[in-house]
Amino acid sequence: MTDMSTIQLTGQAEPGTAPRLAGRTLVVLVVLLVAQFMLAVDFSILNVALPAIGTGMGLPIGRLQWIATAFALPAAGFTLLFGRVADLFGRRRLFLLGLALLAVASLAGGLATDPAVLIAARVAQGLATAAVTPAGLALLTTAFPEGPLRERALGLNGALMSAGFTAGAVLGGVLTDLLSWRWAFLINVPVALAVLLIAPRVLAESRPEAAARERLDLPGAITVTLGLLALVLGLTEAGQHGWTHPAALPVLLLGTALLGVFLVVERRAAAPLVPPAVLRRPTVRLGNLIGLLAFLTETSLVFLLTLYLQEVLDFSALAAGLSFGVLGLGTVLGGTLAARAIARLGTRGALLAGGLAQAAATGALLLLGPGTGWLWLLLPATFVGGVGNMLVIVGFMVTATAGLPDREQGTAAGLATMTQQIGITMGTPVMSAIVAASAPAHGILTGIALAVLANTALVLVAVLASTRLKQRS
Template structure:
């Protein structure tokens, strides 16, 4: 049966679209979720972190499963898991239930996303057609992030917060129905060691979860408490064991030899810092717009739109500039814009005009965040063998996700601490929330400043069109 490769691309891109959409669509629903389910200020971030941690922690395992079991089979399994847990999340009646559903939803995304990309790469021959397909794939993924905040606002205002999850269900059912018609069942020969390295995925993700939990608990319990120290030490031990397992595994999730490349190591750090800044800014600003400035969910989504538009334009500009100026130059410019945008946002108060206090910072940050991501992705795979480029891309994507979750935990903890302290000092609630927001954004700016240092250490490259297409797909 002959299938149109562009119909295949449409199915794959739509699936990736809803995975990315789910990272941002939830943000504008957070205040309603908090009020309805009784989340505390410090635990609310788990609605985001549970998804990103499990997505990042099992992304490499999902790619490995696609290699061994066949990408279409894993794609369908991940899509069904994503759809079922979307339904369960919408039916959640307690914080723990919702966090658990979001975690498993992230696991579904970790299965379907690399499997979809594997199908795409074998569907389109290397060259112009694949470059176009990769560009569409990356562009729609980016569009999902931009439209998520507006779609979330519409659903929350018109229906309820539950619909930011329910909306995935009919899309998943439609995709599963058309997959046998439009998506080929492709396989490739597996010549290397066969294995899943499930232990590596569990150890790595478990260690990160323990550390994030410790950071979150530091606000109510104190950094020196037995609970916080126990989880910090336990998480560190799990990560050490993870490294030992990866070093001995015949089929590791992350071949540790890849990190002998300075470009890959530094780019991984840079993307982790980028993720920390982005998730923290998005989380804090979504809550600030609604709880401090009185935005509806839809208004908050619309207020984020200029940042999304700036990111789209920034991606186009970055792709052109890296070929002329080199990756390090563009990435350095992106980090500087990110710092400037966050510093401008940190000055926002409860009553200032959106056009002067928020818009400039959001636009600068939108351009900056993508101007870091595109060249960092290119640099990450620049020194690895072509057959290991997929593993390298997976490693840095994982670093972006887990860096975002860890950064969000740190920023949220310090932000909530400032708000709590201000309330204890007799400051009015609205002003206390402003001070917490400002503190959190300044911490996010410190991540961006650290990224300036990391960027200086990256190599200067003049990428080809193929490298640009691969970076767009992996972003």
């Protein structure tokens, strides 16, 4: 199997210090991080632009959600499949094909004059994300050996992903106000083309030799993809219309059943989509559980605090958005400090420290009251929580991809990406259901407080899972 060992790694760090990156290694990292940052921006860039898109395309309010759903469904549903495809047929090849699809889809979305074309472009963007994200993460983990350099690279990747979510919301508003909502699509085109021009020159292919390649597990691919599509659709519908909606609970049950069938298929398959040996690894199982809870809790907390700022404190959308800048700073700081924390505390120690910090900061929000004076608590708490959450996310990425041979890194990256997408998707409907159940009888502030309490409890579950990991330093 060819790998990326020809890339020279420089500046191996002393224990407790951050590793240095230089030369070709730095170029490889920049190319991969730019692509991942762009994909993170895509998750949120259209949220602010949705009203303008509805007006421009003649879409009623009830159909605007499909602009987001059309992206989320393939982005989550196909990540595991594409992670395995990357392992079998080449990570760089899939990475480049995905970027090319993203450029074409973004151009089509930006020029669309028909709602059907716009929705199709979002589906294609989601498919591109499902291909590029696991392939890019696998390229990153195979480019850097386990240890300080990989931890540093994953820390920067986590920081930029988080920054991308925040930047997407800001950039979407700026582009929509100053130019047009179409630029929320078109901005991807020059960035994707630039990466496509540079990437083939610096990224080496990584895949098994032809004689060692296995066939793709089609029954497993079909069941897991349909199961994930149903799960994400059910969660999305629950968030929009409630858990009793016909497209919510029944579809969720269907998705769960299909995922159960997938596990049965994998046990019997000659060349499973996810080798059982991978799933049996405690680092993979526990790492992905921790990652799921990390993404679920922090993204849903943003939803809860948006309710608090706008419904309780009567902030405008712009003022509420600016308030989250502090959270963004915390996550960026956490991502840049993660490698140092792992070097000093070990992976488990960093997970525990980050989880406890996030739990304490989230729990402090239970004290919020009905007045702007409570911002003195909200702002520092969200900053500390952002630092802690990013330590957990980087620790999850390191744990979930550790100890696996290069031939399985695409599968591990696909699992990690799937975990991220499902966590982001399911957090808001779960917390929204808690608020909706309590608010009518006890008020919106009480409903938010109960959801924050549930959020804190889930963070503590992640902390408990972290204690079961063996210490890695």
